[in-house]
Amino acid sequence: MKASEIQTKILTETGLKTSVKKYSKGSMKGYVRIMPIFQNGSYPSLPFDFVQKLKAELSGFDYSNKPVFCTCSDICVYQIEDDRIQMKKESKPKEIDHNKTMKGWGSKNSQMRLDKASARNAKKMKNGGVARFY
Numbered sequence: 001m002k003a004s005e006i007q008t009k010i011l012t013e014t015g016l017k018t019s020v021k022k023y024s025k026g027s028m029k030g031y032v033r034i035m036p037i038f039q040n041g042s043y044p045s046l047p048f049d050f051v052q053k054l055k056a057e058l059s060g061f062d063y064s065n066k067p068v069f070c071t072c073s074d075i076c077v078y079q080i081e082d083d084r085i086q087m088k089k090e091s092k093p094k095e096i097d098h099n100k101t102m103k104g105w106g107s108k109n110s111q112m113r114l115d116k117a118s119a120r121n122a123k124k125m126k127n128g129g130v131a132r133f134y
Helices: 003-014 048-061 108-126
Strands: 018-022 031-036 075-078
Touching: 003 018, 003 031, 003 048, 003 075, 048 075
Parallel strands: none
Antiparallel strands: 018 031, 031 075
16 A cells, blocks of 8 residues: 555545654654644644544554554555655635734833934925935
8 A cells, every 4th residue: 555545545435634754763764654734723633533444444554562542643655656646735824913013122221212213214205305324
């Protein structure tokens, strides 16, 4: 079985898009991890009964020292072919905090000096002069 076959099986039976990562360091070296990607505003979990059925199908890859890890959040299989299917990702919505105040630069005194200087430069530019910027 290949990673792309597992991905298509998950997509057809559960409708969840997945991403694939191949571990190259540490104790998980050689494992391929398949997990659902962000969709419909959250990170979904795999259905429990589907995971149990898939674990039974992957029993051929279940070695005594490198077992198959199947949870509702991800599936890790040792030494399968990594021919992943790149699925289109959704972007996460950015949170906008409307209660933020305007950021000031430096102390209150230096902020007042900056405001005065900018007002002075604006007045010069309005009268046809050139403002100085350092």
